[in-house]
Amino acid sequence: PVVRRQEAAAFLANVSHETGGLFYKDVRRAARRQSASGLEQHARRIRPAVDWDDLVLPEGPLSQLRELALRARHRDRVLGEWRLNAGGGRGRGVLGLFAGESGTGKTLSAEVVAADLGLDLYVVQLSSVVDKYVGETEKNLERIFTEADRTDAVLLFDEADAVFGKRSEVKDAHDRYANMESAYLLQRLESFEGIALLTTNLRANIDEAFTRRLDLVVDFPFPDAGQRLALWRHGLSHVPHEEGTDPAELAREFELAGGSIRSAVVTAAYLAAGRGTPVSGGDLLEGARREYRKAGRLVPGEGGW
Template sequence: MTEAEQETWMARNQRLLVAQLDRLHAVISGQAPAQDAVVPQQTRLAQVVSVFGLSGFERDLLLWCTGAELDERFTPPTFAAALSVLGGGHWDAMATSAPLRRWRLVEPGAGAGLISRPLRIDERILHHLVGVVCLDSRLDGVVRALPDIPGRLTPAQQVIAVDLASRLGSRPEKVVASIHGAGEQTRNRIASHAAAALDLTPLHIPADRIPPLGAENALLALLVEREAALLGALPVITAEPETAPRPVAAFVSELGCSVVLSGLPQLRADLTCAVPSPSIGEQRQLWEQLLGPAGELDGITAAFRLEVEQIEAIALDRPSDLHDACRRSSRGGIADLAQLIEPAAGWEEVVLPEFATEMLRDITAQVRHRTQVYESWGMAGSSGRGLGVTALFTGESGTGKTLAAEVLAGALDLDLYRIDLASVVSKYIGETEKNLKRVFDAADASGAVLLFDEADAIFGKRSEVRDSHDRYANLEVSYLLQRMETYRGLAILTTNLKNSLDRAFLRRLRFVVPFPFPDAQARARIWRLMFPPKTPTANLDWDRLARMQLSGGNIRTIALGAAFLAAAAGEPVGMGHVLTAARREYVKLEKPLTDAELGGGYA
């Protein structure tokens, strides 16, 4: 309806409302008989009468309350006065279960005795009758109308919206529909498309705004149902994964109208719709619609799984670095669940045997070309299992496992998130799986590299199942491996104790990369890497330093300590500074620094 049409309609509605007030005043003043009247259709009064099932007496009593607010000829009525003046009076009109009070259309004022108390019209109903479009003020901050023009959807999502509208519209009774999957905005768009197809207004209700069980919960349900009746609306309840379901379930049970649950698959529903995120082909098509053809789209669609609204927002900004913009947009909630590590290391810093380095390069190649192999070449088959790139890094602390993960993330231009499995594992049955699910769900859009540290905390030797805790411990491991196998990015486990892992679990990992303790040649190379060209040094003897039986992590700690000692002394880093820092590190390690490791002339 255009603004001109709206003004014309409002003027006609108000004119006809005034005519009804004139008719009622004539009845009350005795100038006309108390007989039933015909209310013109396409007026707000006729709509209220229809949707709430008012009798002629209830209609005129509501109209009398309206006149008391708008017309000086009227005073607030009492139920006794209405019974004596209006036609068709019936005693149950003021029952709490009757429409006038059930729907809070009128409220009795103060006073003794129900029939002698003045009646007032509800403010929201008064606004509605005169043609003002608004929501009940008691719903401020709880309910809002979604956009009248639904946003863009992919073809697959559009099919779901059409099906949802068809199934909602085909049933006259209350229908509880549940949509899950994709992102919140996408689900809202689907609900908006379905509502538009039914000529309804979608009302958005965040689940965390629904009060606990009790009177407030029931009142909110009543007000929302009333708004749905007045506006011709479809309530849409949107929830977060951690939303408590009981208040929402109570609210939905109180509602007498159809409702859409978004992101609450655990609640019972009459129909359920799983919403897919855009496929790689759909993402590329959308990018091309918004930005035109671009050569980097292959890499972007392979690396990131973005929702339609994210792609629209990025395209609107026209970023100079599209890949970086996609990476930042896809981070979502993963940053709250894991530690973001900014990759700073390159391949030249990886000090490993050649076969281990080649395995790392193979991992990079498989992540980079997975879309081509799985989709273009059809190697994925019909199952989604076993398609994730999974790796286990084994070796002592300080041998470079985290550094290697940094190198892989940097080479792939992806975020790296570290998850401490020891903090994820819970003593409560089922909680570990929930924690892992949150991590993988949050990371899925970004395609980030996930580094699960301390795999021993969850793996260990698979024990004989003697009680429920043994059984659930094995289920936790199986769940982690299952999610790793279906994760679209790279998932890495690290362990210091490979021998403690069950071989049945090892077989499900695509790569097992050993990180051996560095030999003397490797240690000499690590020492050189620890001092950048900008660091002033004096006569550092790499071969002598390499005699110390240390891992790369310990060598880095010593190098930093030596640098601070030299800076404090105002000198370049020399062998004395390094050996002083080394003695301190050996004390921390509770190891003796032998003469053979010190080398001649430095004892």
């Protein structure tokens, strides 16, 4: 029955596009829509609209991300046909950890990998999954994994420290049950057949038992001045701006991560749109200053600079 519903949905999607024929991409998209409804109850769905050109990263993490997509694309051949599966109940899933400060591109990278594979991305906020009542966290996670196993998508576990953190010494019942949750999750990840990515702001917080079972650990460094300049220019690439606008000084003076730079460009764009003029250097400066103030940092040129 599931297959028939998927085939019907694919046919209707194809007809609605009036392509005049049945194409694989239409079948794939319709099948994902049919199977994803259950997962959307537990995770936020993102339809990727980015590609590799949207990533401004050093070559090291960038090559690791490409390898992650390669593993996902060829896992059936390597683990199945070539019989390189580790065994012991280990599934054919691809597991990766993205570690780095907030705003360094972890979620964007997951979206790019999903887009490269032609899949949707589902973001699971683990802090909302964890339940104070005994056994409820495992039930919540089981629902997510069960739906994910039947959905062709990429799972992103945001704030992974909430569940994947280091197990503590057992001092009371709470510690014992917390460790039981970690043990369950470790076992469930090993049997997972899909693509699961974890993010953390501090790699040292993740239990070594988890990291040993990961296929790749990608460290996202805080951007240096050269990378910050590339991020500023990339953010302005589709925004009308005054001729001669150069964010080089902003890149040197303001130590901002990629997410904050994007927010600064958005602020500048709204200021310019309100005037009906292109973005100016002053707009970008104001956007950068606001990001510093939001973070509670001393703004260059103000307060004693």
